[in-house]
Amino acid sequence: MYTNFRDALELVTTELKATPEVKGILFFGSVQLGDPTHTSDLDLFAIVEGCETWNFRRLVEGIEVEVYFLPADLCHQNLENGNITFVKAFATGAALLDLNGKLAELAAFAKQIYDMGPSPLNLLEQGNWRIRLSDLIRDLEGISPEAPESHLLAPMLVTLSLEAYCAFHRLWTEKHSRLIKYVFNHNPQFGQSVIQFFKSPVFQPDQAISIADNVLEPFGGRLLEYEGPHISI
Numbered sequence: 359m360y361t362n363f364r365d366a367l368e369l370v371t372t373e374l375k376a377t378p379e380v381k382g383i384l385f386f387g388s389v390q391l392g393d394p395t396h397t398s399d400l401d402l403f404a405i406v407e408g409c410e411t412w413n414f415r416r417l418v419e420g421i422e423v424e425v426y427f428l429p430a431d432l433c434h435q436n437l438e439n440g441n442i443t444f445v446k447a448f449a450t451g452a453a454l455l456d457l458n459g460k461l462a463e464l465a466a467f468a469k470q471i472y473d474m475g476p477s478p479l480n481l482l483e484q485g486n487w488r489i490r491l492s493d494l495i496r497d498l499e500g501i502s503p504e505a506p507e508s509h510l511l512a513p514m515l516v517t518l519s520l521e522a523y524c525a526f527h528r529l530w531t532e533k534h535s536r537l538i539k540y541v542f543n544h545n546p547q548f549g550q551s552v553i554q555f556f557k558s559p560v561f562q563p564d565q566a567i568s569i570a571d572n573v574l575e576p577f578g579g580r581l582l583e584y585e586g587p588h589i590s591i
Contacts, residue, residue, distance in 0.1 A: 360394070362419055362420060362421055363389050363394065363398075363400065363421060365419045366400055366418040366419040366420075366421035366423055367385065367389075367400055367423075369418055369419065370400065370402065370416075370418055370423050370425065371383060371385075371402075371454055371455075374402070374404050374425065374455070375455055377404075379406040379407050379408060379427070380404045380405070380406055380427070380455070381405050381406065381407060381430075381455075381456075381457045381458050381460065382403075382404070382405030382430075382453065382455055382456045382457065382458070382460055382461035383402060383403070383404055383405070383453070383454040383455040383456075383461075384402060384403040384404075384405070384447060384448065384451045384452070384453055384454070384461060384465075385400070385401070385402055385451055385452045385453075385454050386401050386402070386403070386446070386447035386448075386450065386451030386452070387399070387400070387401035387447075387451075388536075389401075390450075390451060390452055391450065393536070395535070399421065399422035399423060399424055400418075400421060400422070400423045400424070401424050401447070402423070402424070402425045402426070402454075403425075403426050403428060403433070403447060403448075403451075404425055404426065404427045404428070405428065405429070405430050405433065405460055405461055405464075406427050406428065406429055407429070408429060409429060410427075410429075411426075411427055411428045411429065411432060412427050413425060413426045413427060430460040430461075430463075430464060433448070433464050434464060434467065437464065437467055437468050437471060440471070440476070440477070442476075442530060442531055444468070445468050445471050445472050445530070446472065446530060447468075448464050448465050448467070448468030448469075449465070449468040449469045449471070449472035449473075450472070451465070453465065472530070475528040475529070475530070476525075476528050476529070476530060477528075478528060479525060479526065482587060483525070484526070484577055484578075485581060485584060487522045487525055487526065487577075488574060488577065488578060488579075488580065488581035489581050489584065490518060490522070491515070491518060491519060491522055491570050491573065491574055491580070492574070492580040492581050492582060494511065494514065494515045494518060494570070495515065495567050495570055495571075495580065497511055498511045498512060498515055498563050498566065498567060499563075499567065501563075503562075503563050503564075508561075508563050509560070509561050511563075511566075512555075512561040512562065512563045512565075512566040513555075513556070513561055513566070515566045515567070515569070515570050516552060516555055516556070516566050516569050516570070517534065517537075518570075519552075519566075519569050519570045519572075519573045520537050520538065520541050520552065521537075522573050522574075523541055523545075523548070523573045524537075524540075524541070526573065526576070526577055527544065529541075529544060538552055538553060538556070548569075548572060551565075551568075551569055551572070552569060555569060
């Protein structure tokens with residue numbers, strides 16, 4: 359960990375440990391995982407007694423620090439609901455304080471959920487992803503490759519395709535700043551096609567459409583006709 363991150367973390371952790379309500383401290387995020395950028399911040403959950411939740415964001419030693427104060431029961435509820443931020447934080451984070459053992463319990467529960475992966479998409483969810491990609495492909499195909507709108511829609515389609523790839527393949531979602539690397543690690547061949555697209559001096563609509571079709575093909579391809587479910591209101 360870089361010195362400036364370490365100094366900021368030490369100062370904030372010392373303050374939190376001196377706060378009576380705080381019984382646990384979880385350090386998570388890109389810095390904790392050893393993959394920071396020059397814009398990374400420090401993320402911490404502080405497990406507190408009582409039934410209140412609050413947060414703060416501060417600059418400490420020039421580093422942005424975000425701390426979220428939450429009771430253990432609320433953290434457990436978010437884990438049960440599959441909140442990706444909580445699942446990844448507790449499954450991969452580092453405990454800096456655990457006075458009552460609650461943090462260890464939450465971490466063990468989160469790791470079980472994380473190892474299982476997201477729930478499989480049901481048919482409606484699959485259909486919604488196919489519709490979103492298909493509609494964007496159609497919009498892109500209806501525009502001249504030289505038009506400014508084409509250069510707007512092509513990278514949007516590739517980004518949406520990466521998100522759809524994660525959903526279809528039961529991968530936990532990732533921040534856009536790490537999404538390409540994340541998908542590349544799962545599927546190097548597909549990831550390389552995405553890298554080539556974004557490295558091109560000019561975004562190529564045909565290449566973007568090919569990437570989207572690559573995602574859609576194993577799951578039925580483009581969805582141009584459909585009938586939505588009847589829902590009681």
